[in-house]
Amino acid sequence: MNGKHLLYILLDGLGDRPSKSLGDKTPLEAAERPYMNELARKGRTGMVYTVGKGIAPESDVAVISMLGYDPLKTYTGRGPIEVFGSGMTMEDGDLAVRCNFATVDEKLNIVDRRCGRSLTTEEAEVLAEAINREVVLKSHPARFEFKSTVGHRAVLLIKSEEDKLSGNISNTDPAYQKMEGLGLALKEFGNRIIKCTPMDDSEEAKRAADLLEELTRKSHEVLRNHPINTKRLHSRRPPANAILSRDAGSQLPKFKSVREEHGMDFASMVEMPVERGIALLCGMDLVELPKPTGDIRVDYQRRAEMTSDLVETYGATYIHIKGPDEPAHDGDCEGKKEAIEIIDAHFFKNLKVDLANTVVAVTSDHSTPCSLRAHSDDPVPLMVAGCGIKGDGTEAFGESYCRRGSLGILLGQDVLRMILSL
Numbered sequence: 001m002n003g004k005h006l007l008y009i010l011l012d013g014l015g016d017r018p019s020k021s022l023g024d025k026t027p028l029e030a031a032e033r034p035y036m037n038e039l040a041r042k043g044r045t046g047m048v049y050t051v052g053k054g055i056a057p058e059s060d061v062a063v064i065s066m067l068g069y070d071p072l073k074t075y076t077g078r079g080p081i082e083v084f085g086s087g088m089t090m091e092d093g094d095l096a097v098r099c100n101f102a103t104v105d106e107k108l109n110i111v112d113r114r115c116g117r118s119l120t121t122e123e124a125e126v127l128a129e130a131i132n133r134e135v136v137l138k139s140h141p142a143r144f145e146f147k148s149t150v151g152h153r154a155v156l157l158i159k160s161e162e163d164k165l166s167g168n169i170s171n172t173d174p175a176y177q178k179m180e181g182l183g184l185a186l187k188e189f190g191n192r193i194i195k196c197t198p199m200d201d202s203e204e205a206k207r208a209a210d211l212l213e214e215l216t217r218k219s220h221e222v223l224r225n226h227p228i229n230t231k232r233l234h235s236r237r238p239p240a241n242a243i244l245s246r247d248a249g250s251q252l253p254k255f256k257s258v259r260e261e262h263g264m265d266f267a268s269m270v271e272m273p274v275e276r277g278i279a280l281l282c283g284m285d286l287v288e289l290p291k292p293t294g295d296i297r298v299d300y301q302r303r304a305e306m307t308s309d310l311v312e313t314y315g316a317t318y319i320h321i322k323g324p325d326e327p328a329h330d331g332d333c334e335g336k337k338e339a340i341e342i343i344d345a346h347f348f349k350n351l352k353v354d355l356a357n358t359v360v361a362v363t364s365d366h367s368t369p370c371s372l373r374a375h376s377d378d379p380v381p382l383m384v385a386g387c388g389i390k391g392d393g394t395e396a397f398g399e400s401y402c403r404r405g406s407l408g409i410l411l412g413q414d415v416l417r418m419i420l421s422l
Contacts, residue, residue, distance in 0.1 A: 127148065150273070166250050268320075
């Protein structure tokens with residue numbers, strides 16, 4: 001970009017559909033967002049199918065695509081990416097799986113896939129320690145490490161002492177399906193933990209499925225009477241008494257570095273292990289988030305200040321903000337609207353970048369419509385401003401405005417190249 005800088009911001013799950021409760025507007029369009037609107041008016045806009053039309057992607061597949069890579073050629077499963085992003089050491093032939101603590105009833109029906117989002121990271125760490133201490137795998141000679149990450153999220157790494165394992169096994173989480181190697185979010189799904197089965201006839205896949213199925217059953221026995229869950233029940237919070245798993249893989253993806261791919265060094269500041277893993281595997285410099293203060297408004301202001309400094313130092317800076325996605329998964333339109341407003345008022349307001357020398361691009365990894373409480377195949381809004389880019393007359397940043405923007409409709413893996421070409 002000839003000495004220019006790029007700030008690339010993905011707002012997780014930003015895209016949505018109009019809601020009657022918001023006056024037939026999307027949460028983004030109903031939100032007070034003067035600073036994002038100002039950027040949109042200065043630049044050009046469009047819409048993005050982050051992985052492809054008709055595909056409701058999981059976050060990892062979508063981020064890979066939005067960073068300019070073809071997930072069909074590079075993806076090896078979310079499990080390996082999150083294991084790597086959590087600081088664990090994985091070798092080819094190990095089994096890596098993304099997990100959730102969940103709530104099930106006495107008949108093993110799933111009551112809540114995320115324990116009401118009320119499981120603290122500290123509670124999860126204690127529960128993970130119990131699983132590591134008390135579960136012994138006997139179906140095949142193997143050892144494992146189960147690691148909690150953020151809230152209800154966790155990862156599992158199994159190392160066989162017999163022979164290699166294969167990630168070509170089914171999910172136990174009914175909300176997600178593996179299709180042609182990619183993890184896809186389902187619009188409709190059952191409420192039972194699915195038995196893990198091999199998806200081919202190999203001994204490696206059979207061995208992996210046996211081990212994951214055994215761990216799923218034995219971890220439930222450990223968790224259901226754990227003192228933490230007894231306390232949660234007494235305080236009328238859903239217990240974390242089961243493990244759901246998905247997106248297994250048995251090798252790390254091999255990405256071309258972002259410098260080779262885009263000709264620029266990237267810094268990244270991201271929140272979740274999956275984005276950490278992708279950023280590290282792509283050769284980005286990972287910048288740790290400032291320690292949380294307990295006030296998200298203060299935290300966003302600090303991130304904005306750090307981001308402003310990073311933009312001056314690096315050719316490109318990738319920022320991923322989780323905010324809008326979680327209330328959308330809970331079907332909370334007002335909560336999603338408020339999350340967007342807080343990001344605008346405390347992150348975007350405090351960004352100090354020179355638009356004469358910096359392109360700022362704002363978009364999302366996927367849509368999470370509140371009406372679905374899940375990811376969808378809807379395209380996401382995109383705006384690009386700065387470095388002399390002439391505005392296209394867009395009035396505000398929102399889905400209906402961006403559909404009329406001059407950038408048209410793009411595919412995710414083409415977005416960065418398009419931005420750099422501008």
